[in-house]
Amino acid sequence: MTSKYLVVLAAAATTLASPNGGSIGAGVNGAGVTELFGNSFGVPGVNQTYDYIVIGGGTAGNAIAARLAQDPANYTVAVIEAGSFYEILSGNRTQVPGYNFLTAEPNFVTGGITSLTAISILSEPQAGYNNRRVGYTVGQTFGGGSAANYMGYFRPTIGSFDYWAEIVEDDYWNWENVYPAFKKSCDFTPPNYDKIDPSLNITYDTDAFDITGGPLQVSYGNFQGPFGPLLAEAMTRAGLDAIPGLNSGKLIGHGTATAAVDPRTATRSSSSTSFLQVGARTSNLKIYPNTLAQRIVFDEQKRASSVLVQGHMLSERFTYELFANKEIIVSGGVWQSPQLLMVSGVGPASTLESHGIEVVSDLAGVGQSEWDQPYMSLVYKVNVTTSSQIVAGNVEANAAAVEEYLTNQSGRLSGIGAGQSLGFEKFPAHTRDAVLSNSTRGWLASLPDDWPEAEYLPLESSPIPADIGPDDYYLLIGSALLATSSRGNMTIASADMNDRPIISPNWLLDKGDREQALAAFLRIREIAGNSTFVESEYIPGPEVTTNEEIVEWLRNNMVLIYHGSSTCKMGPVSDPLAVVDTRARVYGVSGLRVVDASAFPFHPPGQPMASVYMFAEKIAEAILEEE
C-alpha cells in the first residue's frame, strides 16, 4: 500500500515546495511512487461500494472512520460530509485558537451567519426563554463540532459513567471501562513554560494520559492568561477546592482545562487534522466533501444497505448511491442524526406518515430526550489583561499578537482564552436554602454524588462596550447548568435533508431549572465578589438586583453552549424512548449504528467533546470485536 498524501493543505504545501516541481496535489515520494492527492477522495457522482460508510465527517465520524480503516483487515471506508475543509473555507479563523470567539458568537441573537463552515439552526420560540428563538451552531465541515468549538477538552466524572452503565444495563460503559478509551484517542503535551508564563504553575493529572494515545492533540496551548490564579483564588474563597486537573474522573472543585490545540503549530486539533488526516494517509479511507446523505436505503430484511447521497455542481444537484458491504454509521450530530433516521423511515410512525415516509422501524424516541446545558454570561470589568483589545480590533494589539503567534507560536492567539480556573460545584447549602425548592432538590438528589450542578467558565474574549478605552479589559464569567431536568426535542419539517429540522431544546422550561439558573447567577456574583481583580460588573450590571429581576434577566438573556445530546439515546429494550442498544445499533433494523453525541443516554456533566471521541473509540472496538 502506498503511503498517501496528507489531505488538502499539507499536500498542496508539500508539493509546491518540492524540488521536482509538480502541480498542486501531485508528487513523487522518496520511493519513486506517485502520490495523488485525489486518491484520498471518492469520485463524485460515481456509485461505489465500501465495507463501512460513515455519514458525517464530524467529531465522532472521523474518529470511528479512521479506526475502522486502520484495522489490519484493510476495510474500505467512506466518510461522507456535507461540508468541506475549513482550512480552505474560513481563512485562518478556524485554525487559530485565539480566534475561536469569531466562529460562534454571532449566532446567539440572530441565528444567521455568513460562514462556509457552519450552519445555524434557529430554535422554535422557547417558553423558558420568554419565547425567544436562539440559533444553534452546527459545524458543517470536516471536523464538525471539533472545528467550530472552543476546543476545551475535559472529561466527565466517575459516578456519571457508572450511572450510564447502570441505566443502559451494560458495564461496557462504566468508568473503569471507558477511561482507557478516553486515553486512547489523545496525545498529551504538558505545559511548555518557554511559552507559557512559568509563574502560572499549572497542575495536571499526570495519570490521565497514555504515551501511546493519539492522534488528537491535547495541550494547554501556548498561552494562559494572568487572570487564572486570581480567579482560582476567588473560587477557593467562595468555597470551591483546587483539584489537580479535569481529566481523571473528578470535576467538583476548580482546575485548568486542557485544550484540543496542537502546541507545535499552535493550531486547532480537530477530528479532521487528527483522525481524518492519519486515516487518509495510512489506509483505504475515501473522503467525500460537499456530499449530503439524503436517505439511508434498507433492503427487504431491513438491513441498511446503501446511502443515497447528493453532490452539487455550481447550481445543480445530483444524486448517486454508495453501497455498504457491512455497515452504515450515522454520525450527523445531535440534530441531523435523528433527522436522517426519520427521513429514512426510522422514527415515530405518526410523524413519518404525516410526511409520506414509509416506516421501517417505529421508534418513538427518535428526536426526543434531548439534554442540553442552558448557559449564561456575566461580564466584569477587570484590572488584568484579557483579550478585550483583540476583540475591540485594536490595531497595535492585534499586530503584536499576530507577529508573536507567527514567529513564536505563542501569545494570546495561541491559546483558547477559556480553560483556566474552570469551576464545578453542587450548589452550597446557603444557595440551596435560598433558592432551590424541595422538588428541585429532590431531582438533583437523584443524580450521582460527584455530578456537579453548575460549571463556571471564564472567557477572555468577552463582549465589550463600544467605547472601550485602550487600557480597558473585561472578562466573561459564564455558567452552564449541568443538571437541568427539562428535556428538548426535534422533529422534521419535511422528508428532505436539505431542509433544517425543527428544534426545541426547551431551555429553562421547568421551574426548577429556573431556580438553578438563579443559583448559578448568584454564585458567579459571589465568586466575583470574592476576587481581587474585578472592578465592576458590566453585564448585567447593578440594576439587576432582586431575585425576580435576576430570573427575568436570565430568561431574556440566557443562550446556549451547544452541548446538546441524546436525541437518539442509548438504552435497554425495555426503555420505550431508547433508539440504540449499548453497542449503538439502531433498534428494529440491522447494519446501522448511530455514533455521536446524539446516542449518549444523557449528557454527563461537563463538556462533551472528550466523551464524543471516547464514544467513537468504544464503538469502533465493539465493531472490530464483532467481526
Ligand SMILES: Cc1cc2nc3c(=O)[nH]c(=O)nc-3n(C[C@H](O)[C@H](O)[C@H](O)COP(=O)(O)OP(=O)(O)OC[C@H]3O[C@@H](n4cnc5c(N)ncnc54)[C@H](O)[C@@H]3O)c2cc1C
Ligand atoms: C460553538 C461551539 C462551541 C463548543 N465548545 C465546546 C468546547 O469547548 N468543549 C467541548 O467539549 N465541546 C464543545 N462544543 C460541543 C462539541 O463540539 C460537540 O458536542 C461535538 O463536537 C459533537 O460531535 P458529534 O460527532 O456528535 O457531531 P458533529 O461534530 O457536529 O458532527 C456532525 C457532522 O455531520 C455532518 N452531517 C450532518 N448531517 C449530514 C448529512 N446528512 N450528510 C453528510 N454530513 C452530514 C455535519 O456537517 C457535521 O460535520 C461546542 C460546540 C459548538 C458548536
Ligand SMILES: *[C@@H]1O[C@H](CO)[C@@H](O)[C@H](O)[C@H]1NC(C)=O
Ligand atoms: C492490508 O494491507 C497491508 C499493507 O498493504 C498488507 O500488508 C496486509 O496483508 C493487508 N491485510 C489484508 C488482510 O489484506
Ligand SMILES: *[C@@H]1O[C@H](CO)[C@@H](O)[C@H](O)[C@H]1NC(C)=O
Ligand atoms: C507548583 O504547584 C505545585 C502543586 O501545587 C507545588 O508543589 C509546586 O511547588 C509549585 N511550583 C512552583 C514553581 O511554584
Ligand SMILES: *[C@@H]1O[C@H](CO)[C@@H](O)[C@H](O)[C@H]1NC(C)=O
Ligand atoms: C447510481 O445510483 C443511482 C441512484 O440509485 C442510480 O439511479 C443510477 O442508475 C446508478 N448508476 C449506475 C451507473 O449504476
Ligand SMILES: *[C@@H]1O[C@H](CO)[C@@H](O)[C@H](O)[C@H]1NC(C)=O
Ligand atoms: C489571519 O488572516 C487575516 C486576514 O488575512 C490576517 O489579517 C491576520 O493577520 C491573520 N492572522 C494570523 C494569526 O495569521
Ligand SMILES: *[C@@H]1O[C@H](CO)[C@@H](O)[C@H](O)[C@H]1NC(C)=O
Ligand atoms: C519570540 O521569542 C523570543 C525568545 O523568547 C523573543 O526574544 C522574541 O521577542 C519573541 N518574538 C515575539 C514577536 O514575540
Ligand SMILES: *[C@@H]1O[C@H](CO)[C@@H](O)[C@H](O)[C@H]1NC(C)=O
Ligand atoms: C421540604 O422537605 C422537607 C424535608 O424533606 C420537609 O420537612 C418540608 O416539609 C418540605 N417542604 C415543603 C414545602 O414541601
Ligand SMILES: *[C@@H]1O[C@H](CO)[C@@H](O)[C@H](O)[C@H]1NC(C)=O
Ligand atoms: C417539544 O417540546 C415542546 C415543549 O414541551 C412541545 O410543545 C413540543 O410538542 C415538543 N415537540 C416534539 C416534536 O416532541
Ligand SMILES: *[C@@H]1O[C@H](CO)[C@@H](O)[C@H](O)[C@H]1NC(C)=O
Ligand atoms: C464570598 O463567598 C462567600 C461564600 O460563598 C459568600 O458567602 C460571600 O458573600 C462572598 N463575598 C462576596 C463579597 O460576594
Ligand SMILES: *[C@@H]1O[C@H](CO)[C@@H](O)[C@H](O)[C@H]1NC(C)=O
Ligand atoms: C484591582 O481591583 C481590585 C478591586 O477594585 C483592587 O482591590 C486591586 O488592588 C486592583 N489591583 C490592581 C493591580 O490594580
